[in-house]
Amino acid sequence: MSRTRSEQAAWRRERLLDAALRVFADKGVDGATVKDVAQAAEVTPGLLYRYFDSKEAMVETLLSERGFLPRLRELRAEQENDPRPAVVVLAETLAAFDRLLADNAELMAVFFSSAQARVPLAALVGEGQQLIGDFLLERVEAGELRPHDTATAARSLFAAVAVNRRLGTPIDVAALVGLLFPEEG
Template sequence: MGTRKEQAEWRREQLLDAALRVFAAKGVDGASVKDLAEAAGVTPGLLYRYFVSKEALVETVLRERGFMPRLRELLTADRSGRPARQVLVELLVSFDALLAGNAELMAVFFSAARARAALAELTGEGQRLIGAFLDDRVAAGELPPHDTGTAARTLFATVAVNRATGSPIDVPALVELLYPEER
């Protein structure tokens, strides 16, 4: 199978895959270390060799399998020549599609009461990325001065909560609500 390092990395990935499945099915609080180990086909002791606690495993699943790498990619792509409202619609539609395509991760994300610090860090990063985009567009004179932090939290949370509850969201209408076209 390769070197010991490659085997260890393969095992770690296997543990993360199993953890995602179990956390999605049982919730973070409902999943025991025994459940996690059984799903991965290992002993609890081996699980602890890779992750010091269940909370560390949850945090790793959220960080490594989560939305932030893709959201970061979406928000840092060069869109300087396009109108802010158009870019926001594209970003939020992409974010919603990303959430829709990761139902297991969404279940973990919203059941991770035991990993509040990791959730706060991840959602905070998403909000900061959106806020930085808005700040850049305010500085360029494209958007009026406003509380970009609140706007970013509103956009990020509205898309996430609507996806989690299965409520359809009209992203263009959301963007228009916050940033109406000048008529």
Template structure:
């Protein structure tokens, strides 16, 4: 069955991203070159540049399309139920932790992308905002005590990510219980 040009282009783009992920994870973003990625994909650097303007564009695409944000947005959209905030937050952070665990290569790229600081900051900020918005909604509903939801979101987000990166995953239920103890 033959593919249309757009299907072929989409397939090739995914193939290039697969190769970029492998190369960046193995060599580090700073240590890898466009030539390395092209060689791993079995294409010329010129073909790679038809899909991506730069190595930084590949990194940004990997992190924005294959990273945690699409899944975190999905999870956050499902958090409009009547369950207790601590239960939902534990589930949300647990899913985030599993996503990081299941994507070790992507984690290596994320933490090794020194030259892509601005896009990384944007991605991290959005993830923190998604969690912070959830917390603020639950504070407004009177379910959680008033607190600095932005700082709490940064704390849980960073704690899960850094512990996963260090190979010491955290008990997210214990973290949530520490930060948001049951009132009673």
């Protein structure tokens, strides 16, 4: 079955991202070059540049499209009318985030390597934290959680899960949530 040009381009773009993921996970973002990614994808660097402006653009695309944000957005949409207590929903969300990180070790390696390479990740991390913060704020406004700095709480939860996953240290997300919201749990 023949593909249209746009289907072929989309397929090739995904293959380039697959190669970039392998190379960046193996060599780190600083240690990898566009030429390395092109070789891994069995294309010329010129073809790679037709899809991505730079190595950093490949990293940002990998993390935004294949990272935690798409799944975190789905979880937030699922929670919108969830009648269960906030601490239960939050613990489930953080556990899902932790599983996502565990199941995508190569992406985790790229993420942390990107931070060291000074690839701008603030928007990606910020959106993840904002999604969790919005959930907390909604539950505060509904009177279910005590008033608190939801942005700081979201950053703390987000960082605790990510850092513990990076260190390979299991984290009890229910206990983590219980530390921040003891009277609600």
